[in-house]
Amino acid sequence: MNDDQPTGNPWIKSLLVWGGIFLALLMVVSMFGARTDVGTAVRYSDFRTKVAEGTVSEVQIGEDRIVGKYKNGDSFSTIPIPNDTTLPTLLQDNGVKYAGKAPEEPNLLLYILVQALPFMLILGVAFFALRQVQKGGGSGAMGFGKSKAKMLTERQGRVTFNDVAGIDEAREELEEIVEFLRDPQRFSKLGGQIPKGALLVGSPGTGKTLLARAIAGEAGVPFFTISGSDFVEMFVGVGASRVRDMFDQAKKNAPCIVFIDEIDAVGRHRGHGLGNSNDEREQTLNQLLVEMDGFEANEGIIIIAATNRPDVLDPALLRPGRFDRQVVVPIPDIEGREKILSVHMKKVPLAPDVNPRVIARGTPGFSGADLANLVNEAALLAARRNKRLVAMQEFEDAKDKVMMGAERRSMVMTEEEKKMTAYHEAGHAIVSVNEDASDPIHKATIIPRGRALGMVMRLPERDSYSYHRDKMHANLSVSMGGRVAEEIIFGYDKVSSGASSDIQYATGLARNMVTKWGMSDKLGPLQYEEQQEGYLGMGGSARLFASDETNKLIDTEIRGLVDGAHARATDILKTNEDKLHLLANALLEFETLTGDEIKELLDNGRIDRPETPRGPNKTAPVRGSAVPKSGKRYSGDASPQGV
Structure with a gap:
């Protein structure tokens, strides 16, 4: 048994400690309340009156107190007046027995105990603190320098590679590491060495932590997990101490795997801070670099780290010998999404009409976490509607909720x-239909969802990994379609602020076209803007590399692209104004239209929809074909006045 390991039953130890504290308190109380019962306190004048009345039987006279008894047996006490020479005569005349009371001799043992009690308490607290410091794993009250890494033991809810889908290449890279741990001779006989580290890189929600849990479930070796933020403290040197302690624990359990989640919290570029503000973090990173590949070789310890911001990591951390492999965990494609949905759908009772392939086609850009949330939302919707099985309708409604936000019908x-x-x-919809490069419309709604009062959702027909110029111009025109429709129908003075997000999107897209993607003929294929502090090229701030004259030209080109999109949208909507009225009236009547219904309406002038009530409570009015409240079918000459 390890000498540092505590012995005995911790519960019994705690009971003994609290019992000792209780006895000490009881002793203190008994010492201060050790005086004998002196009865009821009375005034000295009342005492003399009682003596004169003959109701007092006996007294004991002390220097500072007189204690006595009445003839009925009750006790009393009083404080005498100094130098009262008449009291003995009064007692004798009334037949009261009296005697002197010797002063109490102090108890030497109790006196020593009272004086030593504060020092004993101080020594007890110090002993307890030292014991806590000696405990391993950083669990002690003073264990700042101990590692917070936890050994993962998943006896229940064990995750394996069978639970990981949609990221086959990343899975194969990590399966090889597991095979190396299981059978190192298979690789070492050909001169191969076990990788020292693997860095999982991917957007949030793509399954990096799930992959690490799968490695823990498959490896069959000790698996330590820790977060990058667990190393950093306000005290300088604590992080480096924790790194040393973590590797000491790993060496004792080698071969093993150490998983560091969100390593960018401790592995950022060194030297970017001002003054000494980052001394603690940089010392922690330096110690991590030395432990991973320094003079002392850490054989059998594999470091697996995860981050969604590889651009901010220090180059010394990324070199071979520390992280030999950088495993990219991408957003899944349609095949991957179908596999991920199938994994999560195993836990849900499905109706026969559920088709994972159809759902996967309608969820481009969804990560593994998004798809898991989609399945969960569908199950919650089915439970709310008192269904025994989760049908395709629940998945469609859940997809709309995840992509567009929850409906706010109470607004x-x-x-x-x-x-x-x-x-x-x-x-938006009319411009999208008339732009050949635009993605097809999935759904249009005027029901407030999330922060939007209405929405037109478009979905690509297949996964796309790059933008083309014609599609960018089409997206610019579609984003201007809502603003242009307001100008045509309601006039210049009635234009609302509803297009703010559209304008923001169009401005950002036009700026990227000009400054990043070289799609301006006047500025040429040059990069004028660099992204900073963003994960995987998304988000963060930007920095311009241009003169004042070039900046003016950039602004002119951006304005030209947006104005051109506005002009194209205006031309399309004025040409198709009858269809604009038709579709707007349909949205007012039905509130939500699918892409197929919009196509049917624009082609045939009407929509044939099954007469089924809307909403889970079935209290909404029944709608059949596209007949407005006036009783007339929609036609091409429908006008806003007819609504």
Whole structure:
């Protein structure tokens, strides 16, 4: 048994400690309350009156107190007046027995105990603190320098590579590491060495931590897990101490795997801080670099780290010998999404009409976490609707909720606001239908969802990994469609702020086209802007590399692209104004239309929809074909006045 390991039952130890504290408190109370019962306190004048009345039987006279008894047996006490020479005569005349009371001799043992009690308490606290410091694993109250790495033991809920889908290449890279741990001779006989580290790189939600858990479930060796933020403390040197302690633990359990989640918290570029603000983090990183590949070889210890921001990591951390492999965990494609959905759907009772392939086609850009959330939302919707099975309708509704936000049917909107929202969304849809490079419309709605009053959702027909110029121009035109529809129908003075997000999107896309992607004929194929502090090229701030004259030209080109998109949207909507009215009226009547229904409406002038109530409570009015409240079918000459 390890000498540092505590022996005995911890519960009994705790009971003994608290019992000792209770006895000490009891002793203190008994010492201060050790005086004998002196009875009821009375005034000295009342005492003399009682003596004169003959009700007192006996007394004991001390220097500072007189204690006595009445003839009925009750005790009393009083404080005498100094130098009262008449009291003995009064007692004798009334037949009261009296005697002197010797002063109490102090108890030497109790006196020593009272004086030593504070020092004993101080020594006890110090002993307890030292014991806590000696405990391993950083669990002690003073164990700042101990590693917080936890050994992962998943006896229940064990995750294996069978639970990982949609990221086959990343899985194969890590399966090889597991095979190396299981059978190192198979690789070493050909001169291969076990990798020292693997860095998992991917956007949030792609399954990096799930892969690490699968490695833990498959490896059959000790698996330590820790977060990058667990190393950094306010005290300088604590992080480096924790790194040393973590590797000491790993050496005792080698071969083993150490997983560091969010390593960018401790592995950022060194030297970027001002003054000494980053001394603690940089010392921690230096110690990590030395432990991973320094003079002392750490045989049998594999470091697996995860981050979604590889651009901020120090180059010394990324070199071979520390992280020999950088495993990219990408957003899954349609095949991967179908496999991921199949994994998560095993836990859900499905209706016969559920088709994972159809759901996968309608969820481009979804990560593994998004798909897991989608399945969970569908199951919750089915439970809310008191269904025994989760049907395709629940998955469609859950997809709309995840992509567009929850419906806010309780939001009160005036008829004028609904009408403007309907024409705004119809403008987006009409421009999208007439732009050949635009993605097909998935759904259009004027029901408020999330922070939007309405929305037109477009989905690509297949996974796309790059943008083309014609598609960018089409997206710019579609983003301007809502604003242009408001201008045409309601006039210049009635244009609303509803296009703010559209304008923001169009400005950002035009800026990227000009400054990053070289799609300006006047500026040429040059990069004028660099992304900073963003993960995988997304988010973060930007920095311009251009003169004042070039910046003016950049602004002119951006303005030209957006103005051109505005002009294209205006031309399309004025040419198709009858269809704009038709679609807006349909949105006011049905509130939500699918892409197929929009195509049917624009082709045939009507929609044939099954007469089924809307909503889980079945209290919404029944809608059949596209017949407005006036009783007339939609036609090409429908006007806003007819709504």
